[in-house]
Amino acid sequence: MTGPGLDEEFTAFVRDASPALGRTAWLLCGDRDLAADLVQATLVKTFRAWRRIAPEARLAYARRVLAHENIDRWRRRHGEVAVAEVFDRPDAAPTPDALVAERDRVTRMLAALPDTQRRVVVLRYYDDLSERQVAETLGLSVAAVKSATHRALTALRTHESPEGVSA
Protein backbone atom coordinates (compact mmCIF):
# COMPACT_ATOMS: atom_id res chain seq x y z
CA MET A 1 0.00 0.00 0.00
CA THR A 2 1.48 3.27 -1.00
CA GLY A 3 0.04 6.49 0.22
CA PRO A 4 -1.00 9.24 -2.14
CA GLY A 5 1.92 11.26 -3.34
CA LEU A 6 4.53 8.70 -2.42
CA ASP A 7 5.46 7.95 -6.00
CA GLU A 8 5.83 11.63 -6.81
CA GLU A 9 7.86 12.14 -3.66
CA PHE A 10 10.19 9.31 -4.57
CA THR A 11 10.52 10.43 -8.19
CA ALA A 12 11.57 13.84 -6.96
CA PHE A 13 14.10 12.21 -4.66
CA VAL A 14 15.51 10.16 -7.53
CA ARG A 15 15.85 13.29 -9.61
CA ASP A 16 17.49 15.32 -6.85
CA ALA A 17 19.72 12.70 -5.27
CA SER A 18 20.90 10.74 -8.32
CA PRO A 19 23.57 13.16 -9.53
CA ALA A 20 25.34 13.30 -6.16
CA LEU A 21 24.93 9.58 -5.52
CA GLY A 22 26.22 8.87 -9.01
CA ARG A 23 29.41 10.86 -8.48
CA THR A 24 30.00 9.25 -5.12
CA ALA A 25 29.43 5.85 -6.69
CA TRP A 26 31.83 6.64 -9.50
CA LEU A 27 34.54 7.65 -7.05
CA LEU A 28 33.94 4.47 -5.08
CA CYS A 29 34.06 2.06 -7.99
CA GLY A 30 35.69 3.91 -10.88
CA ASP A 31 33.30 2.56 -13.50
CA ARG A 32 30.43 4.49 -15.05
CA ASP A 33 28.21 1.52 -15.82
CA LEU A 34 28.79 -0.04 -12.47
CA ALA A 35 28.14 3.30 -10.79
CA ALA A 36 24.79 3.56 -12.58
CA ASP A 37 23.87 0.03 -11.52
CA LEU A 38 24.88 0.79 -7.96
CA VAL A 39 22.79 3.94 -7.79
CA GLN A 40 19.79 2.18 -9.28
CA ALA A 41 20.04 -0.68 -6.78
CA THR A 42 20.55 1.84 -4.01
CA LEU A 43 17.41 3.72 -4.96
CA VAL A 44 15.32 0.56 -5.12
CA LYS A 45 16.46 -0.38 -1.63
CA THR A 46 15.85 3.13 -0.42
CA PHE A 47 12.34 3.06 -1.80
CA ARG A 48 11.63 -0.21 -0.05
CA ALA A 49 12.51 1.42 3.24
CA TRP A 50 10.97 4.75 2.29
CA ARG A 51 8.26 4.95 4.88
CA ARG A 52 10.49 4.33 7.85
CA ILE A 53 13.07 6.90 6.86
CA ALA A 54 12.58 10.44 8.05
CA PRO A 55 12.56 12.83 5.07
CA GLU A 56 15.73 14.56 6.23
CA ALA A 57 17.50 11.20 6.58
CA ARG A 58 16.78 9.88 3.10
CA LEU A 59 19.98 10.98 1.44
CA ALA A 60 22.04 9.68 4.36
CA TYR A 61 20.18 6.39 4.17
CA ALA A 62 20.78 6.10 0.44
CA ARG A 63 24.45 6.92 0.88
CA ARG A 64 24.73 4.23 3.52
CA VAL A 65 23.10 1.70 1.23
CA LEU A 66 25.42 2.78 -1.57
CA ALA A 67 28.56 2.48 0.51
CA HIS A 68 27.62 -1.08 1.38
CA GLU A 69 26.15 -1.97 -1.98
CA ASN A 70 29.40 -1.18 -3.68
CA ILE A 71 31.39 -3.81 -1.86
CA ASP A 72 28.80 -6.35 -2.72
CA ARG A 73 28.68 -5.59 -6.39
CA TRP A 74 32.28 -5.29 -7.30
CA ARG A 75 33.15 -8.51 -5.61
CA ARG A 76 30.47 -10.39 -7.44
CA ARG A 77 31.46 -8.87 -10.73
CA HIS A 78 35.19 -8.83 -10.46
CA GLY A 79 35.93 -11.69 -8.14
CA GLU A 80 38.47 -10.53 -5.67
CA VAL A 81 39.84 -7.59 -7.64
CA ALA A 82 38.98 -4.61 -5.51
CA VAL A 83 38.31 -2.06 -8.22
CA ALA A 84 39.30 -1.69 -11.81
CA GLU A 85 43.03 -1.22 -11.89
CA VAL A 86 42.60 1.67 -14.25
CA PHE A 87 39.47 3.71 -13.91
CA ASP A 88 37.57 4.26 -17.09
CA ARG A 89 37.15 7.72 -18.43
CA PRO A 90 34.04 9.26 -17.00
CA ASP A 91 32.96 10.95 -20.20
CA ALA A 92 32.82 9.68 -23.71
CA ALA A 93 32.42 13.20 -24.99
CA PRO A 94 35.57 15.16 -25.74
CA THR A 95 37.07 16.43 -22.54
CA PRO A 96 40.07 18.68 -22.14
CA ASP A 97 43.18 16.58 -21.85
CA ALA A 98 44.11 18.21 -18.59
CA LEU A 99 40.81 17.20 -17.02
CA VAL A 100 41.12 13.65 -18.31
CA ALA A 101 44.59 13.44 -16.86
CA GLU A 102 43.41 14.86 -13.56
CA ARG A 103 40.59 12.36 -13.35
CA ASP A 104 42.94 9.52 -14.15
CA ARG A 105 45.30 10.65 -11.46
CA VAL A 106 42.64 11.02 -8.78
CA THR A 107 40.91 7.78 -9.57
CA ARG A 108 44.15 5.80 -9.70
CA MET A 109 45.05 7.30 -6.39
CA LEU A 110 41.73 6.13 -4.92
CA ALA A 111 42.05 2.72 -6.53
CA ALA A 112 45.30 2.19 -4.68
CA LEU A 113 43.55 2.48 -1.31
CA PRO A 114 41.98 -0.41 0.56
CA ASP A 115 38.16 -0.39 0.49
CA THR A 116 37.45 1.14 3.83
CA GLN A 117 40.01 3.88 3.38
CA ARG A 118 38.65 4.68 -0.07
CA ARG A 119 35.12 4.93 1.27
CA VAL A 120 36.22 7.07 4.18
CA VAL A 121 38.12 9.43 1.89
CA VAL A 122 35.23 9.79 -0.56
CA LEU A 123 32.61 10.37 2.12
CA ARG A 124 34.80 12.66 4.19
CA TYR A 125 36.43 14.77 1.49
CA TYR A 126 34.01 14.54 -1.41
CA ASP A 127 30.64 14.32 0.34
CA ASP A 128 31.96 16.51 3.18
CA LEU A 129 30.58 14.35 5.93
CA SER A 130 31.82 14.73 9.49
CA GLU A 131 33.79 11.93 11.07
CA ARG A 132 30.69 10.95 13.01
CA GLN A 133 28.56 10.91 9.89
CA VAL A 134 31.13 8.79 8.08
CA ALA A 135 31.15 6.42 11.05
CA GLU A 136 27.38 6.11 10.95
CA THR A 137 27.34 5.66 7.21
CA LEU A 138 29.89 2.89 7.22
CA GLY A 139 28.91 1.26 10.48
CA LEU A 140 32.30 1.99 12.01
CA SER A 141 33.35 3.61 15.24
CA VAL A 142 34.55 7.20 15.10
CA ALA A 143 37.95 5.94 16.19
CA ALA A 144 38.03 3.53 13.25
CA VAL A 145 37.15 6.38 10.89
CA LYS A 146 39.91 8.55 12.33
CA SER A 147 42.38 5.74 11.99
CA ALA A 148 41.31 4.88 8.42
CA THR A 149 41.52 8.56 7.49
CA HIS A 150 44.99 8.83 8.94
CA ARG A 151 46.19 5.73 7.13
CA ALA A 152 44.60 6.87 3.87
CA LEU A 153 46.21 10.30 4.05
CA THR A 154 49.57 8.76 4.83
CA ALA A 155 49.24 6.40 1.88
CA LEU A 156 48.11 9.19 -0.43
CA ARG A 157 51.03 11.38 0.58
CA THR A 158 53.34 8.53 -0.29
CA HIS A 159 51.44 7.97 -3.52
CA GLU A 160 51.98 11.56 -4.52
CA SER A 161 55.60 10.75 -5.18
CA PRO A 162 56.09 8.77 -8.39
CA GLU A 163 57.84 5.94 -6.59
CA GLY A 164 55.13 5.58 -4.00
CA VAL A 165 53.40 2.25 -4.30
CA SER A 166 51.00 1.23 -1.58
CA ALA A 167 51.34 -2.31 -0.45
Added chain:
Amino acid sequence: MTNFENQLRDDLHAAADGVEIHVDPDAVAAAHARAARRSAIGWGALAALVAAVVVGWVATAWNPPTDRAVPDPLQTPVDTASPAPSPTPSTPTPATTSAPTATPGADATTPALVYAVVDTEIGPRLVRETRWVPAATPARGALEAMLAGPLDPDHHSAWPRNTRVLGIADHGDEITVDLSAEALRADVGAEAESLMVQQLVWTVTEALNPDARVLLRVDGAVPSWGHQEWSEPVARADADAVRLFVGIDTPSEGDAVDSPVTVRGEAWVFEANLLYTVTDAAGAVVADGYATTQDGTTFAPYAFDLDLTPGTYTVTVREDDASDGEGRAPFSESRTFRVR
Protein backbone atom coordinates in the same frame (compact mmCIF):
# COMPACT_ATOMS: atom_id res chain seq x y z
CA MET B 1 41.81 20.73 7.68
CA THR B 2 45.42 20.58 6.67
CA ASN B 3 46.61 21.85 3.33
CA PHE B 4 46.89 18.30 2.15
CA GLU B 5 43.30 17.57 3.10
CA ASN B 6 42.12 20.71 1.33
CA GLN B 7 44.09 19.72 -1.73
CA LEU B 8 42.57 16.26 -1.63
CA ARG B 9 39.10 17.70 -1.41
CA ASP B 10 39.79 19.99 -4.35
CA ASP B 11 41.18 17.10 -6.37
CA LEU B 12 38.15 14.94 -5.73
CA HIS B 13 35.79 17.72 -6.72
CA ALA B 14 37.82 18.58 -9.80
CA ALA B 15 37.70 14.97 -10.92
CA ALA B 16 34.13 14.05 -10.03
CA ASP B 17 32.02 17.19 -10.20
CA GLY B 18 31.57 17.00 -13.94
CA VAL B 19 30.80 13.30 -13.95
CA GLU B 20 27.25 12.48 -14.89
CA ILE B 21 25.92 9.07 -14.11
CA HIS B 22 22.62 8.59 -15.83
CA VAL B 23 19.96 6.97 -13.69
CA ASP B 24 16.58 6.45 -15.27
CA PRO B 25 13.74 6.86 -12.73
CA ASP B 26 11.64 4.51 -14.84
CA ALA B 27 14.30 1.83 -14.58
CA VAL B 28 14.30 2.27 -10.81
CA ALA B 29 10.52 1.95 -10.75
CA ALA B 30 10.67 -1.14 -12.96
CA ALA B 31 13.31 -2.78 -10.77
CA HIS B 32 11.20 -2.02 -7.75
CA ALA B 33 8.08 -3.45 -9.38
CA ARG B 34 9.96 -6.66 -10.22
CA ALA B 35 11.02 -6.99 -6.59
CA ALA B 36 7.46 -6.40 -5.42
CA ARG B 37 6.10 -9.04 -7.79
CA ARG B 38 8.62 -11.55 -6.61
CA SER B 39 7.51 -10.81 -3.10
CA ALA B 40 3.85 -11.33 -3.94
CA ILE B 41 4.37 -14.77 -5.42
CA GLY B 42 6.93 -15.77 -2.86
CA TRP B 43 4.69 -15.66 0.18
CA GLY B 44 3.63 -19.29 0.09
CA ALA B 45 7.12 -20.63 -0.25
CA LEU B 46 8.36 -18.25 2.38
CA ALA B 47 5.65 -19.24 4.83
CA ALA B 48 6.72 -22.84 4.39
CA LEU B 49 10.33 -21.87 4.89
CA VAL B 50 9.56 -19.84 7.97
CA ALA B 51 7.51 -22.64 9.48
CA ALA B 52 10.13 -25.20 8.79
CA VAL B 53 13.60 -23.78 9.27
CA VAL B 54 14.48 -26.14 12.02
CA VAL B 55 17.52 -28.19 12.74
CA GLY B 56 18.16 -31.34 14.65
CA TRP B 57 21.60 -31.38 16.09
CA VAL B 58 23.69 -30.81 19.05
CA ALA B 59 25.28 -27.65 20.30
CA THR B 60 25.60 -25.53 23.33
CA ALA B 61 25.75 -21.91 24.20
CA TRP B 62 28.92 -20.88 22.48
CA ASN B 63 30.17 -18.08 20.38
CA PRO B 64 31.98 -18.71 17.14
CA PRO B 65 35.44 -19.43 18.48
CA THR B 66 37.63 -16.40 18.67
CA ASP B 67 40.41 -18.75 19.56
CA ARG B 68 41.11 -20.61 16.38
CA ALA B 69 44.20 -22.26 17.74
CA VAL B 70 42.69 -25.67 17.35
CA PRO B 71 45.42 -28.27 17.31
CA ASP B 72 46.27 -29.71 13.95
CA PRO B 73 43.11 -28.79 12.10
CA LEU B 74 44.21 -30.63 9.01
CA GLN B 75 44.07 -34.21 8.24
CA THR B 76 45.27 -35.56 4.99
CA PRO B 77 45.19 -39.31 4.76
CA VAL B 78 48.31 -39.40 2.63
CA ASP B 79 50.24 -37.31 5.07
CA THR B 80 49.76 -38.57 8.59
CA ALA B 81 53.06 -37.30 9.83
CA SER B 82 51.40 -34.43 11.62
CA PRO B 83 52.23 -34.03 15.29
CA ALA B 84 49.94 -35.54 17.88
CA PRO B 85 47.09 -33.23 18.79
CA SER B 86 47.59 -31.25 21.94
CA PRO B 87 44.82 -31.23 24.52
CA THR B 88 41.52 -29.88 23.28
CA PRO B 89 41.19 -26.18 23.97
CA SER B 90 38.28 -25.34 26.19
CA THR B 91 35.69 -27.45 24.49
CA PRO B 92 32.31 -26.13 25.62
CA THR B 93 30.25 -28.48 27.71
CA PRO B 94 27.45 -29.86 25.63
CA ALA B 95 24.06 -28.77 26.90
CA THR B 96 22.49 -31.97 25.81
CA THR B 97 23.14 -35.64 26.05
CA SER B 98 22.63 -36.35 22.37
CA ALA B 99 25.53 -38.04 20.70
CA PRO B 100 27.82 -36.17 18.36
CA THR B 101 27.04 -37.09 14.81
CA ALA B 102 29.94 -36.18 12.62
CA THR B 103 32.54 -38.76 13.46
CA PRO B 104 31.64 -41.14 16.24
CA GLY B 105 34.54 -42.54 18.15
CA ALA B 106 36.61 -39.38 18.31
CA ASP B 107 37.58 -38.67 21.86
CA ALA B 108 37.21 -34.95 21.93
CA THR B 109 34.79 -32.96 19.86
CA THR B 110 34.47 -29.30 19.12
CA PRO B 111 31.55 -27.34 17.71
CA ALA B 112 31.83 -26.35 14.07
CA LEU B 113 29.53 -24.19 12.00
CA VAL B 114 28.59 -26.18 8.91
CA TYR B 115 26.80 -24.56 6.01
CA ALA B 116 23.84 -25.90 4.06
CA VAL B 117 21.40 -24.44 1.56
CA VAL B 118 17.83 -23.30 1.90
CA ASP B 119 15.60 -22.10 -0.94
CA THR B 120 14.05 -18.68 -0.54
CA GLU B 121 12.11 -16.30 -2.71
CA ILE B 122 15.32 -14.49 -3.55
CA GLY B 123 17.02 -17.72 -4.54
CA PRO B 124 19.05 -20.30 -2.64
CA ARG B 125 20.86 -19.05 0.45
CA LEU B 126 23.36 -20.47 2.89
CA VAL B 127 22.27 -21.36 6.40
CA ARG B 128 24.40 -22.92 9.06
CA GLU B 129 24.13 -25.53 11.75
CA THR B 130 26.37 -26.30 14.68
CA ARG B 131 27.79 -29.78 14.41
CA TRP B 132 30.17 -31.57 16.74
CA VAL B 133 33.33 -32.60 14.98
CA PRO B 134 36.63 -34.15 16.11
CA ALA B 135 38.64 -31.49 17.88
CA ALA B 136 41.83 -32.77 16.29
CA THR B 137 40.53 -32.33 12.73
CA PRO B 138 37.77 -29.74 12.75
CA ALA B 139 38.13 -28.73 9.10
CA ARG B 140 37.86 -32.27 7.87
CA GLY B 141 35.08 -32.94 10.36
CA ALA B 142 33.11 -29.91 9.23
CA LEU B 143 33.59 -30.85 5.58
CA GLU B 144 32.48 -34.43 6.17
CA ALA B 145 29.45 -33.22 8.09
CA MET B 146 28.62 -30.92 5.19
CA LEU B 147 28.98 -33.74 2.64
CA ALA B 148 26.86 -36.06 4.78
CA GLY B 149 24.11 -33.48 4.48
CA PRO B 150 22.34 -31.21 6.93
CA LEU B 151 20.36 -32.70 9.79
CA ASP B 152 17.53 -30.27 9.24
CA PRO B 153 15.26 -31.87 6.64
CA ASP B 154 14.39 -28.43 5.29
CA HIS B 155 17.96 -27.57 4.52
CA HIS B 156 19.73 -29.35 1.76
CA SER B 157 23.11 -29.79 0.21
CA ALA B 158 23.84 -30.08 -3.49
CA TRP B 159 26.92 -32.19 -2.77
CA PRO B 160 26.37 -35.89 -3.45
CA ARG B 161 26.26 -37.59 -0.07
CA ASN B 162 28.76 -40.31 -0.90
CA THR B 163 31.47 -37.79 -1.76
CA ARG B 164 34.61 -38.36 0.31
CA VAL B 165 37.29 -35.96 1.43
CA LEU B 166 40.57 -37.06 -0.15
CA GLY B 167 42.64 -34.33 1.40
CA ILE B 168 42.79 -30.88 2.93
CA ALA B 169 45.97 -28.82 2.83
CA ASP B 170 46.22 -25.51 4.62
CA HIS B 171 48.71 -23.08 3.12
CA GLY B 172 47.63 -20.18 5.28
CA ASP B 173 45.86 -17.87 2.90
CA GLU B 174 45.00 -20.73 0.59
CA ILE B 175 43.39 -24.04 1.39
CA THR B 176 43.34 -26.94 -1.03
CA VAL B 177 40.45 -29.37 -0.76
CA ASP B 178 40.45 -32.59 -2.75
CA LEU B 179 37.20 -34.52 -3.03
CA SER B 180 36.41 -37.89 -4.52
CA ALA B 181 34.93 -38.23 -8.01
CA GLU B 182 31.39 -38.61 -6.64
CA ALA B 183 31.41 -34.82 -6.22
CA LEU B 184 31.07 -34.45 -9.98
CA ARG B 185 27.68 -36.16 -9.93
CA ALA B 186 26.06 -33.08 -8.49
CA ASP B 187 23.38 -32.02 -10.92
CA VAL B 188 22.84 -28.32 -10.43
CA GLY B 189 22.09 -25.16 -12.32
CA ALA B 190 24.56 -22.35 -12.71
CA GLU B 191 23.36 -20.40 -9.69
CA ALA B 192 23.16 -23.48 -7.49
CA GLU B 193 26.60 -24.58 -8.68
CA SER B 194 28.08 -21.33 -7.54
CA LEU B 195 26.31 -21.55 -4.19
CA MET B 196 27.38 -25.18 -3.82
CA VAL B 197 31.00 -24.08 -4.12
CA GLN B 198 30.34 -21.26 -1.64
CA GLN B 199 28.79 -23.77 0.76
CA LEU B 200 32.10 -25.63 0.78
CA VAL B 201 34.20 -22.45 0.91
CA TRP B 202 32.28 -21.04 3.88
CA THR B 203 32.41 -24.34 5.75
CA VAL B 204 36.14 -24.91 5.27
CA THR B 205 37.15 -21.31 5.91
CA GLU B 206 34.91 -21.17 8.98
CA ALA B 207 37.00 -23.98 10.44
CA LEU B 208 40.39 -22.63 9.37
CA ASN B 209 40.58 -19.02 8.28
CA PRO B 210 37.67 -16.90 7.06
CA ASP B 211 39.96 -14.87 4.82
CA ALA B 212 41.55 -17.80 3.02
CA ARG B 213 40.75 -18.85 -0.52
CA VAL B 214 39.89 -22.41 -1.33
CA LEU B 215 41.30 -24.29 -4.29
CA LEU B 216 38.94 -27.12 -5.09
CA ARG B 217 40.07 -30.33 -6.73
CA VAL B 218 38.12 -33.46 -7.55
CA ASP B 219 40.30 -36.53 -7.77
CA GLY B 220 43.20 -34.15 -8.15
CA ALA B 221 41.77 -32.36 -11.18
CA VAL B 222 39.97 -29.08 -11.85
CA PRO B 223 36.25 -29.69 -11.33
CA SER B 224 33.44 -28.49 -13.55
CA TRP B 225 29.73 -29.08 -13.25
CA GLY B 226 28.94 -27.83 -16.71
CA HIS B 227 28.68 -24.15 -15.97
CA GLN B 228 32.12 -23.13 -14.87
CA GLU B 229 35.56 -24.55 -14.39
CA TRP B 230 36.69 -23.98 -10.81
CA SER B 231 40.32 -23.65 -11.72
CA GLU B 232 41.13 -20.70 -9.47
CA PRO B 233 41.06 -20.43 -5.68
CA VAL B 234 37.68 -19.17 -4.50
CA ALA B 235 37.16 -16.76 -1.63
CA ARG B 236 33.98 -16.30 0.35
CA ALA B 237 31.38 -14.34 -1.55
CA ASP B 238 29.93 -11.43 0.38
CA ALA B 239 27.74 -12.62 3.20
CA ASP B 240 24.77 -10.56 2.08
CA ALA B 241 24.94 -12.15 -1.34
CA VAL B 242 24.86 -15.73 -0.09
CA ARG B 243 23.63 -16.04 3.49
CA LEU B 244 20.13 -16.01 4.90
CA PHE B 245 19.91 -12.75 6.83
CA VAL B 246 18.94 -14.31 10.15
CA GLY B 247 20.32 -17.38 11.87
CA ILE B 248 20.34 -19.14 15.21
CA ASP B 249 23.55 -20.79 16.36
CA THR B 250 22.27 -21.86 19.75
CA PRO B 251 20.23 -23.44 21.24
CA SER B 252 20.15 -26.29 18.81
CA GLU B 253 17.06 -28.13 17.76
CA GLY B 254 16.06 -30.49 20.55
CA ASP B 255 18.52 -29.16 23.11
CA ALA B 256 17.69 -29.56 26.77
CA VAL B 257 18.81 -26.42 28.54
CA ASP B 258 18.47 -24.57 31.82
CA SER B 259 16.69 -21.28 32.25
CA PRO B 260 17.67 -18.56 31.61
CA VAL B 261 18.21 -19.68 28.04
CA THR B 262 20.65 -17.65 25.98
CA VAL B 263 19.75 -17.50 22.31
CA ARG B 264 22.70 -16.61 20.10
CA GLY B 265 23.29 -16.24 16.42
CA GLU B 266 24.13 -13.83 13.66
CA ALA B 267 21.82 -11.61 11.70
CA TRP B 268 21.91 -8.69 9.35
CA VAL B 269 18.88 -6.66 10.23
CA PHE B 270 17.85 -3.10 9.67
CA GLU B 271 19.01 -0.77 12.42
CA ALA B 272 20.33 -3.81 14.28
CA ASN B 273 16.81 -4.73 15.35
CA LEU B 274 16.02 -8.41 15.52
CA LEU B 275 12.51 -9.46 16.51
CA TYR B 276 11.88 -12.63 18.44
CA THR B 277 8.87 -14.61 19.52
CA VAL B 278 8.77 -17.57 21.87
CA THR B 279 5.86 -19.98 21.79
CA ASP B 280 5.13 -22.89 24.09
CA ALA B 281 4.23 -26.41 23.04
CA ALA B 282 0.60 -25.37 22.57
CA GLY B 283 1.63 -22.56 20.26
CA ALA B 284 0.78 -19.78 22.69
CA VAL B 285 3.15 -16.80 22.63
CA VAL B 286 4.94 -16.65 25.97
CA ALA B 287 7.48 -13.96 25.14
CA ASP B 288 8.30 -11.57 22.38
CA GLY B 289 10.52 -8.60 21.94
CA TYR B 290 13.50 -7.07 20.21
CA ALA B 291 17.14 -7.99 20.43
CA THR B 292 19.95 -5.84 19.15
CA THR B 293 22.76 -7.09 16.97
CA GLN B 294 26.15 -5.53 17.44
CA ASP B 295 26.02 -3.78 14.08
CA GLY B 296 23.03 -2.98 11.89
CA THR B 297 25.02 -2.63 8.70
CA THR B 298 26.44 -6.11 8.40
CA PHE B 299 26.09 -9.65 9.75
CA ALA B 300 26.67 -9.27 13.44
CA PRO B 301 26.24 -11.39 16.53
CA TYR B 302 23.27 -11.05 18.83
CA ALA B 303 22.31 -12.71 22.09
CA PHE B 304 19.31 -12.49 24.35
CA ASP B 305 18.19 -14.34 27.47
CA LEU B 306 14.84 -15.97 28.07
CA ASP B 307 13.46 -16.77 31.53
CA LEU B 308 11.31 -19.80 31.03
CA THR B 309 9.68 -22.42 33.25
CA PRO B 310 10.33 -26.07 32.39
CA GLY B 311 8.69 -27.15 29.15
CA THR B 312 9.13 -27.20 25.40
CA TYR B 313 9.41 -23.96 23.47
CA THR B 314 10.04 -22.66 19.98
CA VAL B 315 12.00 -19.47 19.49
CA THR B 316 11.65 -17.63 16.19
CA VAL B 317 13.92 -14.74 15.23
CA ARG B 318 13.04 -12.58 12.30
CA GLU B 319 13.85 -9.40 10.45
CA ASP B 320 11.70 -6.41 11.01
CA ASP B 321 9.44 -6.00 8.01
CA ALA B 322 11.60 -3.60 6.12
CA SER B 323 9.01 -2.45 3.71
CA ASP B 324 5.44 -2.81 4.89
CA GLY B 325 4.96 -5.42 2.21
CA GLU B 326 6.70 -3.44 -0.50
CA GLY B 327 9.69 -5.72 -0.86
CA ARG B 328 10.20 -9.35 -0.04
CA ALA B 329 8.76 -10.75 3.13
CA PRO B 330 11.04 -10.79 6.19
CA PHE B 331 13.19 -13.85 6.76
CA SER B 332 13.06 -15.80 9.97
CA GLU B 333 14.50 -18.89 11.60
CA SER B 334 13.17 -21.05 14.42
CA ARG B 335 14.43 -23.56 16.94
CA THR B 336 12.55 -25.85 19.30
CA PHE B 337 14.19 -26.76 22.59
CA ARG B 338 13.33 -28.02 26.05
CA VAL B 339 13.86 -26.21 29.33
CA ARG B 340 14.72 -28.56 32.17
